[in-house]
Amino acid sequence: MINLYCIRPKGFNIGNDVIHLALVHFIREAFQQHLNIIDLPATSKYESQKKAGLSSQTVYEVNQFGHGLIIGGGNLYENNELEINPVALKALSVPFMLFSLSRGKIYNKNLQLVDRTDVIPDDKLRLLNERADFSLSRDIATTNYISSLGCSNLLGGCPTLFLNETPQHLVPISKKDQTDALISIRTPTLMSIPVSQQYEMKGQIEGIIALLKRKGYNHIKILCHDHRDIPFADSFKDVEFLFTSDVYTYLSYLKNTRLNITYRLHSFLPALSYGIPCIKISYDQRAISMMETVGLDKWNINLITDDVLLEVENRINSLGKLDELKAGLKDTTWAKLRDTMSSNLKLFANKVLEGTHS
Numbered sequence: 001m002i003n004l005y006c007i008r009p010k011g012f013n014i015g016n017d018v019i020h021l022a023l024v025h026f027i028r029e030a031f032q033q034h035l036n037i038i039d040l041p042a043t044s045k046y047e048s049q050k051k052a053g054l055s056s057q058t059v060y061e062v063n064q065f066g067h068g069l070i071i072g073g074g075n076l077y078e079n080n081e082l083e084i085n086p087v088a089l090k091a092l093s094v095p096f097m098l099f100s101l102s103r104g105k106i107y108n109k110n111l112q113l114v115d116r117t118d119v120i121p122d123d124k125l126r127l128l129n130e131r132a133d134f135s136l137s138r139d140i141a142t143t144n145y146i147s148s149l150g151c152s153n154l155l156g157g158c159p160t161l162f163l164n165e166t167p168q169h170l171v172p173i174s175k176k177d178q179t180d181a182l183i184s185i186r187t188p189t190l191m192s193i194p195v196s197q198q199y200e201m202k203g204q205i206e207g208i209i210a211l212l213k214r215k216g217y218n219h220i221k222i223l224c225h226d227h228r229d230i231p232f233a234d235s236f237k238d239v240e241f242l243f244t245s246d247v248y249t250y251l252s253y254l255k256n257t258r259l260n261i262t263y264r265l266h267s268f269l270p271a272l273s274y275g276i277p278c279i280k281i282s283y284d285q286r287a288i289s290m291m292e293t294v295g296l297d298k299w300n301i302n303l304i305t306d307d308v309l310l311e312v313e314n315r316i317n318s319l320g321k322l323d324e325l326k327a328g329l330k331d332t333t334w335a336k337l338r339d340t341m342s343s344n345l346k347l348f349a350n351k352v353l354e355g356t357h358s
Contacts, residue, residue, distance in 0.1 A: 002035035005066045009074040010041040012226040015266030017247040019073045022159035025166040030345035043081045053083025063093045068352035073100030080120045095133050095351040100158050102138040104286030106192035107304045134344050141289035157337035160269040171252040180217040184262035187232040193283050207309045225264050279315045295333040
């Protein structure tokens with residue numbers, strides 16, 4: 001039996017579980033056999049246990065019982081939530097892959113893109129990528145940055161773009177929770193944007209709700225990705241919110257709406273995959289670059305520089321344009337991203353299997 005370890009984000013954001021679900025599908029496709037996928041948290045700060053990241057304990061366990069290790073996917077480069085013991089990493093003795101990881105800048109008070117204060121240090125980034133047998137970065141900005149450090153990596157995209165390919169274990173949703181529109185939020189205090197714009201978020205979302213009602217979207221709910229979104233979501237007294245920590249229920253909410261307006265990448269990409277009309281509002285380089293990576297930068301709305309309400313209305317009025325854009329991307333940009341993910345996971349699987357037979 002192959003034991004494949006996966007170190008990944010396991011915090012409060014359900015988007016992490018969406019990414020993992022899509023990754024597991026690609027892993028099973030690459031290995032073409034039953035295997036144990038053992039996932040561990042990238043950091044111990046959200047967990048009661050201390051075994052996390054590339055610690056001496058974790059690497060010892062992987063070396064003892066594992067046949068391969070994947071780190072990802074997620075934002076582990078940009079918020080320094082991947083614990084790394086350089087000595088332990090050096091001692092890692094199994095094939096190692098970095099998969100769909102991102103590093104992004106944020107807007108400061110002068111509306112300039114700058115590094116986060118908690119970004120992973122370059123020496124650790126270099127150490128990880130030099131040690132990895134395979135390195136797939138999630139977006140163009142990350143790929144270029146890793147390359148600037150003198151490290152080899154490939155643009156791989158995010159597996160959630162192909163979530164429609166995974167076996168669907170969707171949960172029955174009551175008629176009450178089938179919506180005309182979902183607004184996927186992030187609580188403003190957790191958004192790395194200027195404080196002045198954090199204060200404007202409530203009014204902006206109230207404006208989007210009013211706009212949706214004028215356009216005939218009457219059954220509207222707010223979708224939380226994180227229990228820390230709940231206080232903000234509950235402040236909108238005329239609109240109920242949905243929250244679940246179950247990834248299948250979460251995806252069922254997305255599949256049972258007519259329109260998803262989202263500040264979150266990992267409701268936009270699954271909605272895109274499922275063919276649900278969706279509008280993305282981005283507020284940092286991570287999301288902006290991901291939209292460019294999937295060829296939809298012209299569909300993106302920049303929270304910092306655009307008139308958001310005007311642009312949301314423009315997108316609602318031209319949802320057919322999204323279908324046209326997707327039709328031109330599926331066999332080109334998206335097919336290339338899928339091939340990069342699939343082919344490199346297959347090469348990784350071959351390396352793992354060769355090690356088990358040696």
